[in-house]
Amino acid sequence: MQSTTTLENAGNGQKQNITKIGEFHCAKDFKKRLTGQTACNWTDVLVKKGTYDITTDGYWVFVKTYGEIVGDYYVNRLFSATSVETDKNVGALANAGAQLNGYVAAEQFATNPEWELAEDWSVEMVTRRFADGRSYKSFKLIEPS
Secondary structure (H helix, E strand, C coil), X not given: CCCEEEEEECCCCCEEEEEEEEEEEECCCEEEEEECXXXXXXXXXXXXXXXXXXXXXXXXXXXXXXXXXXXXXXXXXXXXXXXXXXXXXXXCEEECCEEEEHHHHHHHHHHCCCEEECCCCEEEEEEEECCCCCEEEEEEEECCC
C-alpha cells in the first residue's frame, strides 16, 4: 500500500492535506468509552472488526475508527436543576477515533501487528539513556522523500 494525499475540509473553512499513512486491522469488536466535558457524561461506541485508515495532517496522526452507539449517559446541571438523559442516541453512528502524537503512532507501527504502515513510510527506533544510565527506546515516523 502506497500512501495517498487528499485535500479535505478542516472544519474551520480551510482546506488541509491529509495523507493516508497506514491501516489499523481490527481483529475483533471492541467497545470504546468517550467521555464528555465532565466525568458524568459518557458515550459507549461499539467498533466492529475491520480495516480503518490511519492518516496524518503533517503533525497529528489520526486513527479513523467509528461505530454504533450502544449506551450513553448525560447529566445536565443548569441553575441547580438536574436532568438525566440515558441511551438517547443508541443505534446512531459515532466517531471513535484517536488523535496521537507522531512518536506514539510510530511506536504502535513498530510494535503492534494490527497496525500496517504504508510501504513508502518507515519507522526509526533509537535506544537512548536517561541520566542515571537506564535505557529506553524512542520512535519516529519517517516520511517518504
